[in-house]
Each structure stands twice: as structure tokens, then as C-alpha cells.
Amino acid sequence: MTQVHSSWISIALFTVLLAGRSCSELRPTGRLDKQTEGELFHAVFPVECKLNSLLWQSVGLWYSFRKARMPGSFTRLLACKEENRQDFKDAGAMDICPTHVTPSYTHFNRHDAYGPYNMAGTVLHWVTHVQPKEKYVLILDSDMVIIRPLVPSDLGVLPGHAVAAHYGYLKGVNDDLAQRHIPEISPRNDSLAGPFGRRSDQAGGTPA
Known part of the structure; x- marks a missing residue:
């Protein structure tokens, strides 16, 4: 019970931090404004719809994306079974950040229940159903944070060459x-x- 309570406190704190800053305060500045949309990253991260640490990690990553004034777009790839989606919505967890909902791929192989199948499955679902305006995709994990803006050209990313x-x-x-x-x-x-x-x-x- 204490663990769940602490998680929700963390979520509330992150939400307050996000609400305390306007979009204009968190917009990229300087040379990043000169980047065209096609030359930026669309940051995505696959995660399951569970009301545990994965949820506050998601909030933290979204906050760090804005805090670092990261240019480009951001989407949570939420692997969620149909029967679990309403509970996730009722808990207020569906709209904490830009989200694309996909099926759960944990049981993609009926003989092998494996959560990491969601990494490839959610990305494939997203690129199949969404046309991102950016040319490059940055795939993150939910427990990461962004401490400075990331631009493809700074990392040596080129068409047809992944990093x-x-x-x-x-x-x-x-x-x-x-x-x-x-x-x-x-x-x-x-x-x-x-x-x-x-x-x-x-x-x-x-x-x-």
C-alpha cells in the first residue's frame, strides 16, 4: 500500500511541475528554432498500461522532454489490452502525455508471454497507423530522462543510417x-x- 501511495505522490508532483510551466516557457530556443520539422526527432517510448512505476516513469520522461526544451514531437506508445483501457482511463492515466494506444503484444506468441515483444509491436503499430512529420524517430525507454535537446544531425543520424x-x-x-x-x-x-x-x-x- 505504501509503495502505491508513493507512486501516486510522485505522479502528482510531476503533474504540478508540468502545470507550473507554460508552453512558451518550454519551447526550444536558439539554433533549434531553425531546424525544420523533417530534421527533428519524433521521440517515442513503448510502455504497458499498468498503474505502477511505469506510469510515473512516463510522466517523468514527458516532463524531462519539455524541461530540456527538446524540439520535435513526443508520443507514448501504450500497449494496452481492450479490457484494461477503461480502468486506465478512469484512473486518469490515459491523458498524462501524448499517447498512441496499441494492442498488447505480450502474448504475441501464444507459447511465450514476453513483455518486451511490446517494444517492436507498438513501434510497428504506430508507424503503420500514423504518419509522423519528422524524418527521424528516437526510441526511448520509460525509465530514461532527457537532460539536453537531441538533434539528429548532432548524433550523426542520416537517412538509411541508424545510430x-x-x-x-x-x-x-x-x-x-x-x-x-x-x-x-x-x-x-x-x-x-x-x-x-x-x-x-x-x-x-x-x-x-
Whole structure:
């Protein structure tokens, strides 16, 4: 009970902080105003519709996006089952930030309940149903915060060339797990994301 109470206090504090600043105060300034919409990021983050830490993390990320005066757009990709959506709305959690609601992909494979399926599933649903005005998409996690504006040109992002953070601690995933658990998916040559023959479950394309 204490944990839930603390979470809602955090949400309330973030909401007060957001309400205390006008849109004009949080608008990008300086050279960022000269960027065209097509040269900016549309920031998205997949998350499940649960009334727990994922909710206040979402509020915190949205607040940091505005606090940092990040240019471009922002959308929460909310993976939510039909039967759970009304409760989420009634709790006031549906409209805390710009949101695109998608089905839940946790049970996409009926033999394997796996929450991270929502990462790919929600992004695919969004790009299938929405036409973002920005040329580039920045995919975040709900527990991240933005401390300064991010612009594609500053990160070396170009059409057809993706950029990602280095996750060195995940080194060592080049094993037989994929062959054992998803034998129906054959190895593929993804020369832009990792070594030849890497499989879809290799984290960050990091070779072993």
C-alpha cells in the first residue's frame, strides 16, 4: 500500500511541475528554432498500461522532454489490452502525455508471454497507423530522462543510417538461444546492425 501511495505522490508532483510551466516557457530556443520539422526527432517510448512505476516513469520522461526544451514531437506508445483501457482511463492515466494506444503484444506468441515483444509491436503499430512529420524517430525507454535537446544531425543520424547507444554489458548473446526457442525464424544477414548471420534476439548487434 505504501509503495502505491508513493507512486501516486510522485505522479502528482510531476503533474504540478508540468502545470507550473507554460508552453512558451518550454519551447526550444536558439539554433533549434531553425531546424525544420523533417530534421527533428519524433521521440517515442513503448510502455504497458499498468498503474505502477511505469506510469510515473512516463510522466517523468514527458516532463524531462519539455524541461530540456527538446524540439520535435513526443508520443507514448501504450500497449494496452481492450479490457484494461477503461480502468486506465478512469484512473486518469490515459491523458498524462501524448499517447498512441496499441494492442498488447505480450502474448504475441501464444507459447511465450514476453513483455518486451511490446517494444517492436507498438513501434510497428504506430508507424503503420500514423504518419509522423519528422524524418527521424528516437526510441526511448520509460525509465530514461532527457537532460539536453537531441538533434539528429548532432548524433550523426542520416537517412538509411541508424545510430544507437553501445550496450557493452550485453556482450555475449551470440549463442544458440534463438535456434532453440524460435527455430521458425531463420538467421538473416543484417549487415547494418551486426555480424553476418546475426539473429533477431541479439542485443545491439554486439558480437560475442
